[in-house]
Amino acid sequence: MSRKSYLYHHHTWPELGEVAKKKPVVVLPIGSVEDHGHHLPLDTDNFLIWSICEEAAKRAGGDILLMPLIPYGFETHHMDFTGTIDVRIEHLLNFVLDITKSVAHHGFERIIIADGHGSNMPILELVARRTILETEALCGAFIWPSLALKEIREVRESGRGGMAHAGEPETSVYLHLASEKVQFDKAKKDINLPNSEFMWLDLTDGAPIHLMDHWTRFSKTGVHGDPTLATPEKGKVIYEAVVNAFVRLVKEFKNRPRGERTDYHKESPQV
Numbered sequence: 390m391s392r393k394s395y396l397y398h399h400h401t402w403p404e405l406g407e408v409a410k411k412k413p414v415v416v417l418p419i420g421s422v423e424d425h426g427h428h429l430p431l432d433t434d435n436f437l438i439w440s441i442c443e444e445a446a447k448r449a450g451g452d453i454l455l456m457p458l459i460p461y462g463f464e465t466h467h468m469d470f471t472g473t474i475d476v477r478i479e480h481l482l483n484f485v486l487d488i489t490k491s492v493a494h495h496g497f498e499r500i501i502i503a504d505g506h507g508s509n510m511p512i513l514e515l516v517a518r519r520t521i522l523e524t525e526a527l528c529g530a531f532i533w534p535s536l537a538l539k540e541i542r543e544v545r546e547s548g549r550g551g552m553a554h555a556g557e558p559e560t561s562v563y564l565h566l567a568s569e570k571v572q573f574d575k576a577k578k579d580i581n582l583p584n585s586e587f588m589w590l591d592l593t594d595g596a597p598i599h600l601m602d603h604w605t606r607f608s609k610t611g612v613h614g615d616p617t618l619a620t621p622e623k624g625k626v627i628y629e630a631v632v633n634a635f636v637r638l639v640k641e642f643k644n645r646p647r648g649e650r651t652d653y654h655k656e657s658p659q660v
């Protein structure tokens with residue numbers, strides 16, 4: 390395999406010092422090893438987020454420096470399903486924070502954590518905040534469907550709850566990228582949370598309250614959503630929209646201005 394200039398780990402250490410001077414956005418992908426129903430493999434979150442990150446890096450003209458993927462996430466609520474690997478909240482927070490702080494230590498000033506697994510997000514938001522407050526870098530985190538809400542809402546056919554886990558978008562994008570790994574004949578609709586005005590699960594239609602229980606209390610398949618509505622055509626639309634938005638995001642983030650901090654203990658306010 391030839392060396393790829395957009396991959397962090399394909400450079401030597403002196404080369405990486407030169408790359409840092411160009412101030413690319415460092416992208417840290419994270420997924421999980423987790424049940425995704427009877428039709429998708431355990432690698433779904435890892436495969437989708439890595440594919441999105443690598444395609445965006447190829448299209449970003451040197452503005453993305455892509456790190457190795459963190460393949461495990463926070464999964465305590467999925468442990469009833471065989472094969473799931475759980476990294477507990479405090480471990481994941483400290484582990485990812487150690488990585489972003491290392492990156493900032495080497496002089497990179499813009500870091501994006503690209504997430505493929507919804508339940509990592511509250512932890513990654515805290516990692517991003519702490520990275521900003523404890524280093525010289527700006528850091529943000531996203532879960533990939535949030536980059537293309539408009540386009541996903543235009544193609545989705547499922548109602549509320551159809552796009553939570555192993556449902557319409559994840560199955561569509563997997564069909565688009567690698568249909569040979571999808572056992573589509575085994576896909577089943579499973580949306581069985583109690584009806585509520587305030588509490589539901591949907592990646593593109595966030596609820597006011599995110600109530601997260603052990604999943605086998607409300608899903609016997611490991612799905613919460615409607616994968617039967619997935620198609621490779623929808624997957625292509627969603628994938629392209631997410632990748633294009635990601636490229637726009639890094640180009641904006643790379644040049645995002647940052648105001649000067651002032652310590653008013655030492656300096657009087659200018660009124």
Ligand SMILES: [Zn+2]
Nearest residue numbers: 433434555559
């Ligand atoms: Zn997933």
